[in-house]
Amino acid sequence: MEMTITEKILASHAGAEQVKPGELVNCKVDIALANDITAPISVKEFNRVGAKKVFDKERVVLVMDHFAPAKDIASANQIKVVRDFAKDQGIINFWADGRMGVEHAILPEQGLVGPGDLVIGADSHTCTYGALGAFAAGVGSNDLAAAMITGEAWYKVPETILFELKGKPGKWISGKDIILNIIGKIGVDGALYKSMEYKGDAIEHLSMDDRFTIANMAVEAGAKNGIFHPDGKTREYVEGRFKREAKYYESDVDAKYCERIEVNVGELEPQVAFPHLPSNVKGISEVGDIMVDQVVVGSCTNGRYSDLETVANLIKGKKMASNIRLIVIPATPAIQREAMSNGLIDIFMDAGAVVSTPTCGPCLGGYMGILADGEKALTTTNRNFVGRMGSRKSEIYLASPAVAAATAITGKISSPEEVA
């Protein structure tokens, strides 16, 4: 049959024996997701076409994370549109307020998405769930409205690029360094319309959190999805958490790939993406002296517990540089609570950091750390476009939590080696 894991998941949801790249397929969706920015448009469209009911009350997931808790009257009104809709429709998975976490962190954590799923989301980083061996791709609000009504979505079966990750990552090398290195190599449209599939002996060394980070940034290379093969770590993560039956797919040995790219992760040094594209990547040794004003740790890319732990371990007992504002944003309430119980929040606050409730906040320039004209930030988020975090005259550098912690201590972009 020679299919890739992506082709197998698309085929199974289209009720087909086999699908081929280029083919258009209509698929049943397992989960339809929207947030406080994209859902209001979907709700408007839902009402405009006279739809009465969502296809499944349990499979529509609405997360109020971008400008929430509401940052102003306009965003409060947007959230209210979605809140009212969720209530009317009896939607169980309305995540807001004290339950709210950044969508792509909370869906896997709460077991709402799992291996073999087909997930459609009105948010470009929906591709994060590929870490679990699911097919997940971002769309716009119209597509999501259609899926909320019909429970279906159309896809063009993508071609797949196979990334073979080799070697054992060094002490300071995380999922973020691997994906930044890949985007630096192939460019922001290097995988346009394609699927990015990961294989190789390095993967057993990657935690689920590392894999989420790698899958998360597939869209930064233009890809439709990024996907890992489920293994023992996946099963361990999913068991007792995922509410539905997991389906473990794997690519056939003779599956067809349009390209194969080898990445030796054993040789990588920490990576930094320079303004204003995620592909302007340099190794930490080539960065030079760059003073920054703000360090942000958070987002759907790197706001998970292990990310916070890495930062805490590095800054514990040290002083932050006087030029630095450090903002730490746990991605979900569960992460925040664990960080609190284990003393991480104390470590951050002792170092002089601002610790926020879960939110997207500054990642998209919403609030909680907007940059002024001429300021520079080093952040663990995923995009460094002009104006993404505030002023169009500001600059954003992307890196791992370890580099973020080192930078907070020294005041300039630094390797964790320097402070460990």
Next chain:
Amino acid sequence: MAFKGKAHTFGDDIDTDAIIPARYLVSTDPKELAKHLMEDADPEFPQKVRAGDIIVARKNFGCGSSREHAPIAIKGAGVSCVIAKSYARIFYRNSFNMGLPIFESDEAAEKIEQGDKLEVDMDSGLIKNLTKGEEYQASAIPPFMQDLIKTGGLMAAVKKKIGA
């Protein structure tokens, strides 16, 4: 159907944060969003753009976020269509779903200059540069997408399906 308008040119990888910055995503109103269209790429653009004008960009136009506010803002400003070498996947899909005509042509994207007067034929994808006296052929719109446009976009198709 043909579009006539003045070209506004942009470079590679114009992202949706440049098309409509996130700070304005507290509205879904096309006119409101149009006031800030392309502001982070060219702060004067919202004042310069006239109804019917055409955005011409290089590769990977619309990369980044999935926000439909991007095509909504473009339509809200009265921009008749977009021409680029290539588009980011979600932007491409959104544009067809919402009935914003977009065309792909390397030659057009390279040769068209700021302020050129253009005429674009929707059905054939033929782009005439009236200022330079040149013609470029955009790639054909896939039949599935043409059907979507004919039905009036994705939601019109859904409406038909549910018989509402």
